[in-house]
Amino acid sequence: MNISDVAKYAGVSKTTVSRVLMNSGLVKVETRDKVLKAIREMNYVPNTSAQMLAKKHNKIIGVICGYDVSDPFFGAMNNYIFDACRKCGYLALFASSNGESDGCDDEIAMLYGKVDGYILCGQKNNLPKNVEKIIDMKMPVALFKIKYVKKGAISVDIDNRKGGELAAEYLYGKGYRKIGYMGSVQSGFQESCERHDGFAEALSQHGLKIKMYFEAKRDNRTAYKFADKVIKSGVDAVFCDTDMMAYGLVYALQKKGISIPKDIAVLGFDDVHFLNFEPAVLLSTVSQPMQKMASCIVKAIIGKIEDDIPYGESQVFDCRIVERETT
């Protein structure tokens, strides 16, 4: 069943049916109703590929994620992106490279022709090359939470440095003076470096230094193992620049009988909803406006797709402290 059948049934031309379908507005009201009735009665759904072929786009945005989606933080992130797309009538087609492959050439190729634009998120190798490639293909690209500014590519991120400052100010304000930092600066995680810099700088404004730095991976497993070192270091608060770390640490400290936040306070970063199950770990954290950010990037890329709107190339969002029970 196709548009011609509907046209025949409604006693009009294909063109008119198409116009009704597209809400083009130049159809007499009664004709429109006749067509709509036919569509309803025949249970007709237009063929997406044909539309795409004619219109040159799909209403699908490709999302290439360089992370493990079973990590609640990223799972939630994908959800936000999905919802933002849906609100605009788009679908999100996810492809995860799991950060394994060298770059994400495969993923880009897999999605090519099926999507109207690409959102890249998470850590990946060869990022510049990949972005370049997508731009060469004349496809819209947007970078979500990636530190890389490139003319022609939309970019949405938080101000990590400011986030770090915020954390430091907060802990200082609460009276903590022997403050530790857990992050992944040495392994070169940009976001960690920036948060660290902001944090250190803000502390130094108060004449303080980071009492002890703990280099961990960005997960709960390694953070967990640091419990003893943290205790021995004599800090009264630790800022973990990822909730997953904070979470692992809190868990380990609690198990060792440390009272949180009385003995040691813990502050996270990300606000991973899934982890904050009452009453176990009501983690204090630096929260990112993920929903707004997702909505922003999706709208920007759709603007680019549909109207080639010149968008603000780079959007930076602020974080805020969410005080719960670990500080």
Added chain:
Amino acid sequence: MNISDVAKYAGVSKTTVSRVLMNSGLVKVETRDKVLKAIREMNYVPNTSAQMLAKKHNKIIGVICGYDVSDPFFGAMNNYIFDACRKCGYLALFASSNGESDGCDDEIAMLYGKVDGYILCGQKNNLPKNVEKIIDMKMPVALFKIKYVKKGAISVDIDNRKGGELAAEYLYGKGYRKIGYMGSVQSGFQESCERHDGFAEALSQHGLKIKMYFEAKRDNRTAYKFADKVIKSGVDAVFCDTDMMAYGLVYALQKKGISIPKDIAVLGFDDVHFLNFEPAVLLSTVSQPMQKMASCIVKAIIGKIEDDIPYGESQVFDCRIVERETT
């Protein structure tokens, strides 16, 4: 740039290029090489929509999930499905209804025309109606881990009852005799009911009964709150029919100074990899062969899509015990 350009460049007809593209085999070797060379040199990629329009399919499978994807178990599940699709040259297009809406009519409609078949997974309302609807649309449907058998719909699941039995036998074998059960039988979760039945039955074979039943939601939060009740009940082991529950319980018990498994053993169900971070909670559990299952369902539905292969309508997999440190 399109197939005609390539044809012109290579000095052959569109048809020949198309044949090369499709590996149809009726092209002379040297012609084929010529065409391949042209394709390579021009960096040509065929237009997916056009292919789809002509061939009648997309190489995309729609996955409608009625759960929260930021739950690590489901996040991982989606990953397995994605990988299985990719191995077969397909893409998975996820749409999550988050179990909120009445059924998943919206999701089915959103994906219509973009996908070659549907995989439904997770709890949802109005399941039979939705399955019926998809069958009426003449689209392949497959049900993943859903208890509903319908002629015309592929179904892949584990044997939950047997899983329950396995758990009981295992705990009994380890010498536990005062065994508790935490599940969602009263709220009517099919999978929980079946696991519970199998568990209870296997215990009764040994002249035992479930010492205490705890009705919880299928997450860590509520399970956490049961710690006191569990302790007071005097059990020496608890079988939680979901890892998330087991996890919440273990956490709470440890925090209260209970030694696991010496004082109380805990056995989970699902084998959620993400939660098993060393050395915090190395949860003993009933593991499902998720990877195999995902691969099975994807192959079945692709068979249906491509060759209308009469597939085994219903596949049931077995679980196995994974012993770690909580038993």
Added chain:
DNA sequence: TTCTGTATTGAAACCGCTACCATTTAGAAG
């Protein structure tokens, strides 16, 4: 040399929809 059969190739129709342009219709103005 001519004929027959098979291996290659190409022309054109088609997939279902949109977009451009032409045509018809209706209503207002003269």
Added chain:
DNA sequence: CTTCTAAATGGTAGCGGTTTCAATACAGAA
């Protein structure tokens, strides 16, 4: 009752592939 203009509708050419069917080439057989 024309004439003119704007609104409504229809015809048809793409979009970029695949597929059917016909045409050609070439080999071996008669």
